[in-house]
Amino acid sequence: NSSISLLDDTELEEMCRNVIQDLSAYGLCVLDDFLGRKKGEAVLKEVLDIQSQGLLRNGQLVSAKSNQDQRIIRGDQICWVDGKEPHCPHIGFLISQVDAVIVRANRMLDNDRLGQYNINSRTKAMVACYPGHGSHYVKHVDNPNGDGRCITAIYYLNLDWDVQASGGLLRIFPEGWREDKVADIEPLFDRLLFFWSDRRNPHEVQPAYQTRYAITLWYFD
Ligand SMILES: O=C(O)CNC(=O)c1n[nH]c2ccccc2c1=O
Ligand SMILES: [Fe+2]
Secondary structure: OOOOOOOOHHHHHHHHHHHHHHHHHHHHEEEEOOHHHHHHHHHHHHHHHHOOOOEEEEEOEEEEEEOOOOOEEEEEEEEEEEOOOOHHHHHHHHHHHHHHHHHHHHHOOOOOEEEOOOOOOOEEEEEEEOOOOOOOEEEEEOOOOOOOOOEEEEOOEOOOOHHHHEOOEEEEEOOOOOOOOOOOEEEEEEEEEEEEEEOOOOOOEEEEEOOOEEEEEEEEO
């Protein structure tokens, strides 16, 4: 295929086993150093170029302070990329690598299904930027009403991100975990996160105080 895969077959097999085990056990899976620094930085550069060209649609208005404090807090700013555009070949490479993991994991399971799913398609890639100044995303479920999306895959692009200073934590409240247990995911550079998109995984993006970038793919069964 067009992109030279980073992973050889054994590594891919090993990674997929990890994804399947974690998704089955916890409903989520974190893979760090997914593309490696060089490729990760190339993806980040393409996202920064997209942003500097004003291609990110302004996020929903979260809160506009009235009267003297005119500060407006906007949520996520997004745009959709299919990965074949000439100006973002590395986002295209990222997509092909995530696809390779999902396709392989889907095939590896004995009954040829990931969990009870048979994944066969996905959305385009959603490039998202939280502009800082407290921008956040309220607690929600990605697919609450069975729209077909079964796995959310989020690739983070934030170099040297420090949650203590910059916030932006993704907090997942996995169904079935003890009330006081949550999954806190830091949006670290070159980190790939998978989680079931349905009601098993309510989650929120806590207020971010630096610009926070991510690329999301949703897989359908
Ligand atoms: O960035 C994260 O860590 C998690 N992000 C989310 O859960 C998330 N979920 N659903 C969306 C729908 C439209 C636009 C942005 C989003 C979005 O950032
Ligand atoms: Fe979400």
